[in-house]
Amino acid sequence: MPNTEPEVQLVGKVIHVAVGVVQRGDGRILIARRPDHLHMGGRWEFPGGKVEEGETVQQALTRELREEVAIEVKDLKPLTEIRHDYPEKTVLLDTWWVTKFKGEASGQEGQQSAWVAVAELFDYQFPDANQEIIEAILATGSHL
Numbered sequence: 001m002p003n004t005e006p007e008v009q010l011v012g013k014v015i016h017v018a019v020g021v022v023q024r025g026d027g028r029i030l031i032a033r034r035p036d037h038l039h040m041g042g043r044w045e046f047p048g049g050k051v052e053e054g055e056t057v058q059q060a061l062t063r064e065l066r067e068e069v070a071i072e073v074k075d076l077k078p079l080t081e082i083r084h085d086y087p088e089k090t091v092l093l094d095t096w097w098v099t100k101f102k103g104e105a106s107g108q109e110g111q112q113s114a115w116v117a118v119a120e121l122f123d124y125q126f127p128d129a130n131q132e133i134i135e136a137i138l139a140t141g142s143h144l
């Protein structure tokens with residue numbers, strides 16, 4: 001399916017994205033499947049989204065996780081920042097451990113979600129930029 005996401009971006013502009021690595025007490029991490037019509041549609045991701053004007057990255061992450069998977073972020077800590085050039089855009093994935101949260105995660109936009117063990121992350125297809133996030137998760141092991 002063609003990418004129908006409206007994108008009007010200046011060459012060289014970096015899109016600041018807040019990304020959450022939500023980890024439960026048993027060590028499993030929350031992933032969600034991107035809707036088909038979006039950039040990287042069909043691939044799995046860590047929930048999150050673009051930081052809007054006037055928001056901090058923490059505020060953006062809290063808002064996105066509420067909107068996308070209905071969890072309430074209670075505590076965060078930085079994990080890594082990945083800058084990645086896709087042919088069509090450049091993203092800065094500002095990635096945080098979500099160390100405390102409330103609620104039962106469920107895809108609010110009809111998207112599938114799953115709690116997966118760290119070793120199982122390799123079984124899922126993510127956008128190319130996520131390889132480095134997964135390496136950072138492995139290097140840190142866990143926030144727990």
Ligand SMILES: Nc1nc2c([nH]c(=O)n2[C@@H]2O[C@H](COP(=O)(O)OP(=O)(O)OP(=O)(O)O)[C@@H](O)[C@H]2O)c(=O)[nH]1
Binds near residue numbers: 017044
């Ligand atoms: N949320 C999220 N975005 C990612 C990941 N990896 C990655 O390359 N991206 C890219 O980051 C960009 C912005 O993320 P997004 O599409 O979730 O933004 P958003 O929720 O604000 O969506 P919207 O523009 O439909 O409102 C997309 O181009 C997406 O492909 C990831 O693990 N999680």
Ligand SMILES: [Mg+2]
Binds near residue numbers: 047048049050064068
């Ligand atoms: Mg999103």
